[in-house]
Structures are given as C-alpha cells and as structure tokens.
Amino acid sequence: MKIAQYGTAIAVLHAIANGLHGLAHIQIPVALSLLQISFVGIVIFLTPIIAAVLLWTQFYRIGSWLLVSSIAGSLLFGIYNHFIVISPDHVSQVAFTGWGMLFQVTAILILIVDGFGCWVGIWALKTTTQQQQVL
Structure with missing residues (x-):
C-alpha cells in the first residue's frame, strides 16, 4: 500500500512540475522537435500516470517498472536538454x-522530483x- 501511495505522490508531483515547465x-x-514532443508526451507525461494507476492493482510490479523507467528517462532527458x-532549452539560454x-525553477524542481522518483x-x-x- 505504501508503494502505491509514494508512487502516486511522485507521479502527481512529477506531473505538476512538468506541467508548469511545459507552460513556461x-x-x-522554447520549441521542441517532434521527437522531443513525442518523448515528453509518452514517457514524461503518460507513462508515470499509467504506472501510478497500476501500482494500485495486481499489476503493481509492472507499475513499479514503468514508474522507475519513465522517471529515469525524464531525469536523463532533463539533465541533457x-x-x-x-x-x-538550456537554462543558461533563458x-x-x-x-x-x-x-529555470521548474527545470531544477524536475531534477529533484525525478531523482527522488527514481529512488521511490x-x-x-x-x-x-x-x-x-x-511467496
């Protein structure tokens, strides 16, 4: 149960931070390429939500894998870009x-949330x- 709660909390914080960053x-x-838009939409936004839902079901192990892989992907994407x-898209250019x-604040917040999300x-x-x- 705690896994589902923490995983959901991370997914929500991740969505809020990335939503605010996307608004900025x-x-x-700051335009993104089609490939970047696809990655952001699928890996950064959609997959953590699916993971959080799965954490509350019998498919919690798949949810755990989706959570760690999508958040790690987001972390690497953010560090690189x-x-x-x-x-x-570099913080020094804005x-x-x-x-x-x-x-800039949300770029750093995303690093923190995603780092903690990888740990969770x-x-x-x-x-x-x-x-x-x-068992």
Whole structure:
C-alpha cells in the first residue's frame, strides 16, 4: 500500500512540475522537435500516470517498472536538454525573468522530483521482489 501511495505522490508531483515547465516552454516560447514532443508526451507525461494507476492493482510490479523507467528517462532527458547541450532549452539560454524564472525553477524542481522518483521506483521494485521471494 505504501508503494502505491509514494508512487502516486511522485507521479502527481512529477506531473505538476512538468506541467508548469511545459507552460513556461509555451509562454517563452522554447520549441521542441517532434521527437522531443513525442518523448515528453509518452514517457514524461503518460507513462508515470499509467504506472501510478497500476501500482494500485495486481499489476503493481509492472507499475513499479514503468514508474522507475519513465522517471529515469525524464531525469536523463532533463539533465541533457536543460543542463548539458547548449540550445534554446538550456537554462543558461533563458533569462531569469518572467516566464524564464518559472522555466529555470521548474527545470531544477524536475531534477529533484525525478531523482527522488527514481529512488521511490527502485525501492518499489526491491519491495515487490522481496514480496515475491517470500511467496
């Protein structure tokens, strides 16, 4: 039960942080490629929601895998696009005023939430593996 609660909390925080970041992307604007849009839509937004739902069902192990893989994918995507490759999506290229402030704050918030989310996902996988071994 705790796994489902923590996993759902991470999925909700992840969705809020990414939703606010996406709003800043639109308002600034910082455009994404079609491939990036697809990744964001499927891996960053849809998959954690599906994972959270599955955590409350008999398919909680699949939910745990989806949670850790999607959040890890989001973490790597954010690190690469916001902090490594210099592009309009890099935090150094967006002014820290107006919507740019929201952009930069949420880029960092996403790192924190996704880092914690990876930890929760790994914990969920370890816990479900231990439960299976007991059975």
